[in-house]
Amino acid sequence: KFELERLECSYRHTVSEQRLQYKTEASVKRREPGIVKLASSYNSLCLQMVGLIHKGKAPRGSIAPLLIPRDSLFKLDVDDDIWQDVGLGDDSDGVLPPWLVDEKICSGIRSLLEWRCCEEE
Numbered sequence: 001k002f003e004l005e006r007l008e009c010s011y012r013h014t015v016s017e018q019r020l021q022y023k024t025e026a027s028v029k030r031r032e033p034g035i036v037k038l039a040s041s042y043n044s045l046c047l048q049m050v051g052l053i054h055k056g057k058a059p060r061g062s063i064a065p066l067l068i069p070r071d072s073l074f075k076l077d078v079d080d081d082i083w084q085d086v087g088l089g090d091d092s093d094g095v096l097p098p099w100l101v102d103e104k105i106c107s108g109i110r111s112l113l114e115w116r117c118c119e120e121e
Contacts, residue, residue: 028074039068079110 049064066081076082084100098105 032074036070036073039070039073043067043070 046065046067052058053062053064
């Protein structure tokens with residue numbers, strides 16, 4: 001009887017996970033057109049900003065944000081450019097922080113984070 005209870009519990013857990021997965025996928029699919037439209041609007045504003053920068057109508061030292069690629073919009077990773085806040089700070093000296101510019105520092109940060117995850121396990 002104990003084994004049957006464990007089997008039933010495992011089955012219910014699997015069904016519950018499948019139901020949650022289905023509902024999550026349906027929710028994302030329902031909202032996808034709005035998210036894609038928002039990303040397209042954002043990209044067009046970025047292109048306008050690039051145009052203003054090239055014409056010299058933007059403040060000196062302005063940096064246009066990077067475009068959001070539509071094909072990988074729903075496959076974002078923590079290292080993607082969308083998370084970089086270049087040009088949004090109040091400092092006007094134009095010097096970017098080393099963790100954002102220097103690839104060796106970025107690689108070191110990723111290695112340190114991976115090492116800490118391994119330590120936790």
